Structure formats: structure tokens, C-alpha cells
Amino acid sequence: MYKGKKTPENLSEERKKYLRHIAYKKYGILSVQILILIFFITLWEISANLGLIDSFITSQPSRIVDTFLNLTSNDLLMHIGITCFETMVGFLLGVILGTILATLLWWSDTLSKISEPYLVILNSLPKIALGPVIIIWVGAGVKAIIVMALAISLIVTVLELLNGFLQTDKETIKMARTFGANKAQIFSKIVFPANMETLFNSLKINIGLSLVGVIAGEFLVSKAGLGYLIVYGGQVFQLDLVMASVIILAIVAALLYEFVRILEKIVCRKNFRK
Amino acid sequence: MNALDIKEINMKYQDISGEIDAITDVSFSIKKGEFLSLVGPSGCGKSTLLSIVSGLLKQSGGEVLIDGEKVEGVSSKIGYMLQKDNLLEWRTIYGNVILGLEIRGELNAESRSYADELLKTYGLYEFKDKYPAQLSGGMRQRAALIRTLVTKPDILLLDEAFSALDYQTRLAVGDDVYRIIKKENKTVLMVTHDIPEAISMSDRIVVLTKRPAVIKAIHEINFENLKERTPLECRKQESFSSYFNDIWKELDVHV
Numbered sequence: 001m002y003k004g005k006k007t008p009e010n011l012s013e014e015r016k017k018y019l020r021h022i023a024y025k026k027y028g029i030l031s032v033q034i035l036i037l038i039f040f041i042t043l044w045e046i047s048a049n050l051g052l053i054d055s056f057i058t059s060q061p062s063r064i065v066d067t068f069l070n071l072t073s074n075d076l077l078m079h080i081g082i083t084c085f086e087t088m089v090g091f092l093l094g095v096i097l098g099t100i101l102a103t104l105l106w107w108s109d110t111l112s113k114i115s116e117p118y119l120v121i122l123n124s125l126p127k128i129a130l131g132p133v134i135i136i137w138v139g140a141g142v143k144a145i146i147v148m149a150l151a152i153s154l155i156v157t158v159l160e161l162l163n164g165f166l167q168t169d170k171e172t173i174k175m176a177r178t179f180g181a182n183k184a185q186i187f188s189k190i191v192f193p194a195n196m197e198t199l200f201n202s203l204k205i206n207i208g209l210s211l212v213g214v215i216a217g218e219f220l221v222s223k224a225g226l227g228y229l230i231v232y233g234g235q236v237f238q239l240d241l242v243m244a245s246v247i248i249l250a251i252v253a254a255l256l257y258e259f260v261r262i263l264e265k266i267v268c269r270k271n272f273r274k
Numbered sequence: 275m276n277a278l279d280i281k282e283i284n285m286k287y288q289d290i291s292g293e294i295d296a297i298t299d300v301s302f303s304i305k306k307g308e309f310l311s312l313v314g315p316s317g318c319g320k321s322t323l324l325s326i327v328s329g330l331l332k333q334s335g336g337e338v339l340i341d342g343e344k345v346e347g348v349s350s351k352i353g354y355m356l357q358k359d360n361l362l363e364w365r366t367i368y369g370n371v372i373l374g375l376e377i378r379g380e381l382n383a384e385s386r387s388y389a390d391e392l393l394k395t396y397g398l399y400e401f402k403d404k405y406p407a408q409l410s411g412g413m414r415q416r417a418a419l420i421r422t423l424v425t426k427p428d429i430l431l432l433d434e435a436f437s438a439l440d441y442q443t444r445l446a447v448g449d450d451v452y453r454i455i456k457k458e459n460k461t462v463l464m465v466t467h468d469i470p471e472a473i474s475m476s477d478r479i480v481v482l483t484k485r486p487a488v489i490k491a492i493h494e495i496n497f498e499n500l501k502e503r504t505p506l507e508c509r510k511q512e513s514f515s516s517y518f519n520d521i522w523k524e525l526d527v528h529v
């Protein structure tokens with residue numbers, strides 16, 4: 001455990017040197033990372049200006065910035081909102097349904113054996129192939145997009161969680177049984193809390209997968225959202241719009257991931273006190 | 275009356291690859307307040323016997339009587355301590371100690387204050403809000419013992435309860451736990467691989483043969499010239515090594 005910070009005075013010379021070295025290294029890496037980004041953007045801008053690359057096809061940083069600044073004229077905010085909303089709904093549904101299904105399969109050994117081949121096949125099936133079916137079943141709207149996100153993330157969640165549940169330490173379960181614990185108590189007091197880490201790991205994967213599902217859904221349904229903007233921009237050869245949307249998408253993905261990480265910190269705060 | 279009667283217990287494990295005869299016709303009794311140890315070669319069926327006594331495992335034949343009554347399933351008169359402390363890392367020491375009460379639905383003001391009392395008596399009260407990872411191996415084992423004691427069992431089953439500890443801690447914790455058990459006046463059935471540990475703590479030692487386990491011998495352990503018996507004092511007695519030699523020969527270990 002880390003026991004309080006020592007004041008700089010009582011640190012040994014060697015320790016100070018070590019800490020300085022660590023800090024240099026950390027900032028060194030960060031500055032190189034930023035430099036690479038700046039270099040790349042500058043190169044892109046200059047080559048477009050000099051006509052080395054065709055900015056009609058590749059777009060250009062300054063034009064992407066212009067697109068950002070014209071947020072309102074493109075309804076960008078609305079599209080971002082829709083994509084985020086669909087992703088969150090797909091994500092939450094995936095987590096809740098996934099947890100329920102994994103719990104059921106953990107509960108009944110027979111059920112889990114019966115469903116095993118189906119889960120394996122569904123897991124390896126490229127879910128995008130279900131797109132047309134989904135559209136026919138639930139209509140070409142927000143619903144289809146959410147179902148798509150769900151289809152992509154659900155099975156992975158179930159498999160991941162079930163695997164975690166089944167790997168819970170047998171001795172710990174035996175300990176609970178010595179007190180006469182029933183199955184529900186074993187689950188709620190031992191198996192589920194023991195798998196908080198598994199749960200959050202699968203949430204982190206899930207949020208990304210939901211976003212993939214939503215974008216794929218928007219590609220197919222094409223009414224609104226960042227996925228729609230990308231397809232639309234491509235069709236009308238507005239590469240600025242496409243690039244701007246992709247960059248926003250990257251930012252959205254990073255923010256959603258961060259959201260799960262913060263949630264994990266709040267929920268698992270106790271476990272971090274080791 | 276005996277605290278525990280084990281009558282002609284038989285156990286066969288069924289398995290795809292066949293039938294494993296783990297125990298055949300083992301019978302013995304334990305008096306109230308007695309400390310009895312089971313020793314026997316690895317894999318002879320000791321843990322199986324404890325699981326049957328605790329009610330976690332259904333025997334193929336025979337019966338277990340607690341205070342003269344036949345029991346089915348897990349009895350609240352029995353406390354079972356396993357080799358590992360199995361403390362839940364996400365719960366505080368206090369949260370761990372009350373786990374058994376919680377499971378049995380016996381968590382109330384009275385049982386909580388008993389938990390506090392035990393924590394105080396056995397030196398863990400200041401650590402009650404700490405997490406298991408912040409405690410030493412010996413303290414963790416003590417917390418696990420309190421988790422069992424707080425449900426007020428009459429009989430304690432210990433399955434290699436100290437073997438996860440390093441040698442020195444093991445001696446100290448053994449001494450510690452022995453004192454606690456005697457003070458709370460519990461009846462104990464302990465399984466161990468460690469012959470000196472068995473001699474130093476037990477009133478009687480049952481030696482089992484290799485699988486399927488049958489009783490090979492029963493030893494009464496007496497250290498008459500000790501005023502107050504503690505495991506560490508026992509180890510210093512002259513008769514200690516003669517007990518050891520007898521049991522060692524019976525175990526018939528070939529390498």
C-alpha cells in the first residue's frame with residue numbers, strides 16, 4: 001500500500017534521481033505523442049495547400065475545422081446527440097439483458113449446456129449480416145439501430161460474464177455453503193461481487209461494440225446520426241463532413257469509454273483501497 | 275452424551291470413469307469439549323469425512339449424530355473452517371465476520387454485539403473497517419475463525435486450517451486458536467497432515483489407512499505433568515517424540 005507522500009526534504013538523493021527519471025520519461029513520451037499529431041496535421045494541411053494531395057478526396061484540417069465551426073448549419077449537434085443516445089440505450093440494454101442471461105445460465109447447468117453450441121455460433125456470426133432481417137422485423141428506424149447494437153454486444157457480454165461466474169473460486173463458495181447458503185445467496189454474496197472486475201471489463205468492451213453496432217445500423221437505416229452523416233457525406237462527396245464526423249466519432253468513443261472507467265472507479269472504490 | 279457420533283460411514287464417489295471408494299465403515303465418537311484429530315495419508319478421504327459431517331456432502335451409507343440426533347444437511351451446530359481463510363476481499367473485516375450471520379438471517383443487535391465482543395477479545399477490533407488485503411496471514415486466519423465462532427457452533431471442523439501459513443505463523447496461530455477454542459469450550463474435529471500439530475493440540479488422534487479409509491489406530495494423548503496445556507508447551511514434553519514415533523510408523527509413509 002502507498003503510505004502517504006513523503007516530503008521532498010527527507011527523500012534520499014537516489015530516490016529523487018529515480019523520480020526525476022520517471023517524470024522525464026513520462027513527459028518525454030507525452031511530448032513525442034503530441035508532436036507526431038501536430039506533424040501529421042501540418043503535413044496534411046501543407047500538402048493539401050500545395051496541391052500534393054487532392055483535398056477534394058482527402059479533405060484538409062482547416063476545412064474540417066470550418067465544418068466544426070458551422071455546427072448549426074449541419075445539425076451536427078443533433079446527429080451527435082442521436083448517436084450517443086442510441087449507443088447508451090443499446091449499451092444499457094446489452095448490459096442488463098446480458099447480466100440476466102448470464103445469471104440464468106450460471107444458475108442452471110443444464111440450460112447452459114443446452115445453449116452452448118448456439119451461443120458459440122451466434123458469437124462467431126458477423127451480426128451485421130442480420131441487418132436486413134432486423135430492418136424488416138422492427139422497421140427502418142431508431143429501433144433497428146438499437147437492436148443492431150444489442151445484437152453485436154449481447155452475446156459477448158453473456159459469454160464473458162458466464163465465464164467469470166463459473167470461474168469463481170470453488171473454496172469461497174464452499175465456505176458460504178458451510179453456513180447453509182442457498183443458491184441465491186451464493187450468487188448475490190459471492191459470485192456476483194467476486195466478478196465486478198469481469199463485469200467492468202465486459203462493459204468496457206461493450207461500449208465500443210455498441211458504438212460499432214449503432215454506426216453499422218445508421219449506415220443501413222440512414223436517417224440521422226454520425227453514421228448517417230458519414231454515409232451522406234460520402235455520397236455527396238463532402239469529405240470535410242465525413243472526416244469531421246469520423247473525428248467526432250473518435251472523441252465520442254473515447255468519452256464513452258472514460259464514462260465506464262469513472263463508473264468503475266465509483267463502484268469499486270472499496271477494492272482500490274488495497 | 276457424545277457431541278458427535280460417526281457411525282459406519284461409507285462413501286463412494288460416482289464419476290464417468292468409475293467408482294471411487296473413499297471411506298469404508300468409519301465409526302468414532304467425540305465427547306463434548308474434546309479435541310480430536312484425524313491423520314492419514316494424502317487422498318485417504320479425510321476431507322470427504324469432514325464434508326459429510328458438515329452436511330455439505332451426502333454419504334453413501336452410515337449416519338452422523340449430533341448430540342444424539344440424526345442430521346440432514348448443514349447443521350447450525352457445526353462450524354467448518356477450511357484450509358484457506360476465504361475472506362471476501364471486497365468486504366471489510368467486519369463485513370466478513372458477519373457473513374455467516376447474514377446468510378443464516380441471524381443478523382441482529384445481539385449477534386452484532388457478539389461479533390464486536392469477539393473482535394475485541396481476539397484483537398481485531400481496531401481492524402474491523404480494514405480490508406483483508408491489509409491484514410497479515412495470521413490475522414486473516416483469526417478473522418476467519420471469528421466468522422465461524424460468531425454463529426455459535428458447538429462443534430468445530432478444521433480442515434488443514436493452518437497449512438496455508440508459514441511455519442512460524444502457523445505455530446503462533448495454532449497456539450492462539452487453541453486458546454480461543456478452549457476458552458469458548460468447543461468440541462473439535464481437526465484434519466491435519468502435520469503430526470506434531472495433531473499431538474500438540476489433540477486429546478485423541480485417529481489414524482486412518484490409505485484409501486479407502488479405515489481406522490488404523492486411536493491414540494489418547496496425555497501430558498499429565500502440564501498444569502495448563504498449550505500446544506507450544508506440549509511440544510517441549512519428553513513424551514511428545516514417542517507419540518510422534520508411534521504415529522509416524524502407523525502412517526507407513528514410503529517415499
Ligand SMILES: Nc1ncnc2c1ncn2[C@@H]1O[C@H](COP(=O)(O)OP(=O)(O)OP(=O)(O)O)[C@@H](O)[C@H]1O
Pocket residue numbers: 287288289294296314315316317318319320321322323485
Ligand atoms: N468430488 C469428487 N469426485 C470424485 N472423487 C473424489 C471427489 N472428491 C474427492 N475424491 C477422491 O476421494 C479420495 C479422498 O479425497 P479427500 O479429498 O477426502 O482426501 P484427503 O484425505 O482429504 O486428502 P488430502 O490429505 O490430500 O487433503 C481421493 O482419492 C479423491 O481423488
Ligand SMILES: [Mg+2]
Pocket residue numbers: 320321322
Ligand atoms: Mg483434504
